[in-house]
Amino acid sequence: MKTSYVETVLAIIGKDLRIELRSRELISVMAVFALLSILVFSFALELDRAAREEVVGGVLWVTLIFASLLGLNRSLAQEYDQGNLDALLLTPTPRSAIFIGKFAGNALFTGLVGLLLLPLMTALYGMNLLDGRLIATALVGVFGFCAVGTLLATMTAQTRAREALLPIAMLPLALPFLLTAVRATKGILTGAAEWQVWFQLLAGITVIYFVLCLLLYGYVVEE
Amino acid sequence: MTMTGERAIIEVERLSKIYGVLPALQGVNFNVSRGEFVALLGANGSGKSTLLRLLSGLSKPSAGTVRIGGWELPREAMAIRAQIGLVAHRPLLYENLTARENLAFFGRMYGMQKTECEARGKTLLRQVGLARRVDTLVRTFSRGMKQRLSIARTLLHEPDVLLLDEPYSGLDRSVAESLDDLLAAAQQEGRTIILSTHQLERLPPTAGRALILSRGQVAYDGAIEASELAVIYQSAGV
Numbered sequence: 001m002k003t004s005y006v007e008t009v010l011a012i013i014g015k016d017l018r019i020e021l022r023s024r025e026l027i028s029v030m031a032v033f034a035l036l037s038i039l040v041f042s043f044a045l046e047l048d049r050a051a052r053e054e055v056v057g058g059v060l061w062v063t064l065i066f067a068s069l070l071g072l073n074r075s076l077a078q079e080y081d082q083g084n085l086d087a088l089l090l091t092p093t094p095r096s097a098i099f100i101g102k103f104a105g106n107a108l109f110t111g112l113v114g115l116l117l118l119p120l121m122t123a124l125y126g127m128n129l130l131d132g133r134l135i136a137t138a139l140v141g142v143f144g145f146c147a148v149g150t151l152l153a154t155m156t157a158q159t160r161a162r163e164a165l166l167p168i169a170m171l172p173l174a175l176p177f178l179l180t181a182v183r184a185t186k187g188i189l190t191g192a193a194e195w196q197v198w199f200q201l202l203a204g205i206t207v208i209y210f211v212l213c214l215l216l217y218g219y220v221v222e223e
Numbered sequence: 224m225t226m227t228g229e230r231a232i233i234e235v236e237r238l239s240k241i242y243g244v245l246p247a248l249q250g251v252n253f254n255v256s257r258g259e260f261v262a263l264l265g266a267n268g269s270g271k272s273t274l275l276r277l278l279s280g281l282s283k284p285s286a287g288t289v290r291i292g293g294w295e296l297p298r299e300a301m302a303i304r305a306q307i308g309l310v311a312h313r314p315l316l317y318e319n320l321t322a323r324e325n326l327a328f329f330g331r332m333y334g335m336q337k338t339e340c341e342a343r344g345k346t347l348l349r350q351v352g353l354a355r356r357v358d359t360l361v362r363t364f365s366r367g368m369k370q371r372l373s374i375a376r377t378l379l380h381e382p383d384v385l386l387l388d389e390p391y392s393g394l395d396r397s398v399a400e401s402l403d404d405l406l407a408a409a410q411q412e413g414r415t416i417i418l419s420t421h422q423l424e425r426l427p428p429t430a431g432r433a434l435i436l437s438r439g440q441v442a443y444d445g446a447i448e449a450s451e452l453a454v455i456y457q458s459a460g461v
Contacts, residue, residue: 003331003334003336007331008331008332011328011331011332015317015320015324015328018324019319019320022319022360023319082313082314082317083311083312083313083314086313087315087329087376089281090279090280090281090304090307090315091304091329091332091333092301092332092333092334094301222283222297
């Protein structure tokens with residue numbers, strides 16, 4: 001009996017989790033960056049409550065996206081530097097399974113950092129960010145830009161200037177996530193009903209990007 | 224499907240690979256029969272690694288065709304990936320996993336069941352002399368140990384075709400000899416082997432045929448006659 005598609009994906013996720021538990025290279029760097037970032041924003045923006053409601057969504061999402069860039073870069077660089085991407089490509093594993101496995105690991109690590117940020121920002125900014133709707137928005141947003149990030153980081157990992165290239169390639173593509181996620185977050189915090197529209201838009205963009213990245217991954221990894 | 228019966232397991236016709244404007248391989252032709260052991264010789268930059276990458280399906284040809292077991296690369300690569308094993312320059316191992324975990328992971332990627340993979344992995348780790356280091360992280364291994372584990376990873380799924388790119392580099396004499404023994408055993412099991420090296424003095428004893436590459440072209444293809452090979456090697460401009 002052969003390994004099923006799901007088992008293959010789970011094996012890739014399990015491998016990434018085990019490596020991260022041992023090295024703590026990704027989560028620690030992402031978490032420290034995110035923490036420093038929200039601290040800097042908190043000191044730099046001395047705001048009253050109304051102004052905070054306006055900017056806190058932006059702070060959350062800019063911090064999350066930059067933290068995820070650090071993690072994505074390291075995650076794919078590890079595969080490329082040790083030649084492991086070649087080792088994976090030599091196997092009869094469907095390329096889409098490699099993509100989903102790598103994406104799921106990246107989304108899990110970024111999602112954990114996002115979940116860590118919410119209580120910290122609640123304490124620092126004096127606003128309740130521990131809202132189920134906000135957590136759902138954060139998870140959908142992370143899901144979307146980690147899909148794009150996994151595809152782009154696979155491409156840039158093969159270049160010399162990958163640390164600089166990934167943000168340059170990723171930020172324009174992350175703009176739709178940033179805009180819709182910030183609007184949805186702001187709507188949730190201010191109690192505006194329009195948050196649902198932005199959330200649905202974010203979910204739609206996430207699904208489209210995920211499917212596109214899944215389809216394109218095979219072309220990106222094959223020479 | 225383009226199965227072509229019981230002819231040569233590897234068929235290479237007018238194979239070329241160009242990187243930008245730089246030709247790495249130009250019009251290479253050769254066939255390899257099932258169970259044959261071919262030593263791929265040539266200086267650094269002669270195209271050996273490029274040829275092995277093309278044969279493994281990791282790289283796409285600029286022109287020409289490669290068929291393995293009747294399947295055409297890269298179009299039908301997925302069908303033959305399970306039949307190919309590659310030992311590359313780099314060990315292709317996860318440094319933060321143990322030897323056992325590396326084999327278990329790659330076994331899953333090749334579709335092997337857990338019990339089958341464990342049993343085969345245990346046997347291979349014993350054969351490559353790593354039986355006592357199965358639960359040691361690979362990042363603590365020496366270059367030679369990584370190379371031996373890499374060979375175990377390559378043999379794990381019992382491929383029909385073994386491709387080895389400079390496998391002796393960084394190995395001391397005793398480890399190189401144990402590699403020779405492993406390759407001899409693999410050949411006896413009927414596997415087809417292509418091994419590249421730039422060291423004429425480090426030819427595997429069981430290799431029966433030499434393929435010499437010079438500037439991306441086949442300069443010699445024939446039997447290994449140790450006394451003549453050095454002359455051929457030099458006259459080919461290597």
